[in-house]
Amino acid sequence: xxxxxxxxxxxxxxxxxxxxxxxxxxxxxxxxxxxxxxxxxxxxxxxxxxxxxxxxxxxxxxxxxxxxxxxxxxxxxxxxxxxxxxxxxxxxxxxxxxxxxxxxxxxxxxxxxxxxxxxxx
Amino acid sequence: xxxxxxxxxxxxxxxxxxxxxxxxxxxxxxxxxxxxxxxxxxxxxxxxxxxxxxxxxxxxxxxxxxxxxxxxxxxxxxxxxxxxxxxxxxxxxxxxxxxxxxxxxxxxxxxxxx
Numbered sequence: 001x002x003x004x005x006x007x008x009x010x011x012x013x014x015x016x017x018x019x020x021x022x023x024x025x026x027x028x029x030x031x032x033x034x035x036x037x038x039x040x041x042x043x044x045x046x047x048x049x050x051x052x053x054x055x056x057x058x059x060x061x062x063x064x065x066x067x068x069x070x071x072x073x074x075x076x077x078x079x080x081x082x083x084x085x086x087x088x089x090x091x092x093x094x095x096x097x098x099x100x101x102x103x104x105x106x107x108x109x110x111x112x113x114x115x116x117x118x119x120x121x
Numbered sequence: 122x123x124x125x126x127x128x129x130x131x132x133x134x135x136x137x138x139x140x141x142x143x144x145x146x147x148x149x150x151x152x153x154x155x156x157x158x159x160x161x162x163x164x165x166x167x168x169x170x171x172x173x174x175x176x177x178x179x180x181x182x183x184x185x186x187x188x189x190x191x192x193x194x195x196x197x198x199x200x201x202x203x204x205x206x207x208x209x210x211x212x213x214x215x216x217x218x219x220x221x222x223x224x225x226x227x228x229x230x231x232x233x234x235x
Contacts, residue, residue, distance in 0.1 A: 034222065034223075042227075042228075043212065043225045043226065043227045043228050044166075044212070044223075044225045045225075046222055046223070046224075049222065091164055093164075093166065095166075095223075110156075110168075110216075110223060111168070112158075112165065112166040112168075113165075114163070114164065114165040115164040115165060115166075117164070
C-alpha cells in the first residue's frame with residue numbers, strides 16, 4: 001500500500017536552532033504533500049500545502065519565513081522550523097495524496113506519515 | 122464555511138460495550154468526502170473510512186460501522202463490542218473542493234476499560 005515515511009520521529013533542540021523534518025512517499029509519487037501541526041490534546045491544523053517544483057501555499061496565520069517548505073522532488077518534501085522556540089514544540093505530521101491514476105490501494109486517500117515530535121528547550 | 126464538529130471530547134466505556142462517536146459537518150460544496158481516522162497513543166493516523174457525498178449507504182467493516190446522513194449533515198461512527206485496543210483518539214475529517222485539504226474535527230478520545 002501507499003506509505004509515507006517521516007523522519008525524524010522525534011527531535012529535541014535548543015531554542016534558536018533550526019530543525020528539518022523530511023516527508024517521503026515511498027512507493028508512489030506525490031506532487032502535493034500537506035503539513036499539519038498538532039498541539040497536545042488538540043486537533044490537527046493544516047499549516048501548508050507543499051507543491052513539487054513550486055512555492056508552498058501557507059494557511060492563514062502560519063509564518064512562511066519560520067516554517068520553510070521545500071518540495072524538491074516527487075517523493076520528498078521537507079519542513080524546516082527556523083530559529084525554533086519552545087512555543088514551536090508540537091507534533092508535526094505530513095500527508096500525501098495517492099493519485100486517482102494509480103492502482104495502489106487507497107487511491108485518492110490521504111496517507112499520513114507517523115509524525116515528528118519536536119521539543120524545543 | 123467548512124467545519125467539522127465532534128461534540129464528544131472524551132468517552133469512556135467498559136469493554137464489550139457499543140459506542141457511537143458523533144460527527145457533524147458543514148460545507149457549501151455539493152461534492153465532498155468524509156473521513157474517519159484513528160490516532161493511537163503512538164501518534165500515527167490510521168485511515169478507517171472514506172465516504173463521498175453521493176453515497177449515503179451505511180457501511181460495516183467488522184466491528185465498525187458508519188451512518189452517513191446528509192439530511193442532518195452527520196457521519197457517525199459506531200464500534201460494536203469495544204475492545205481495549207480501540208482506545209485512541211478518533212478524528213472525523215472533511216475534504217472539499219480541490220487540493221486534498223482535510224478539515225479535522227476536534228477529535229474524540231475513546232477510553233475502553235477492561
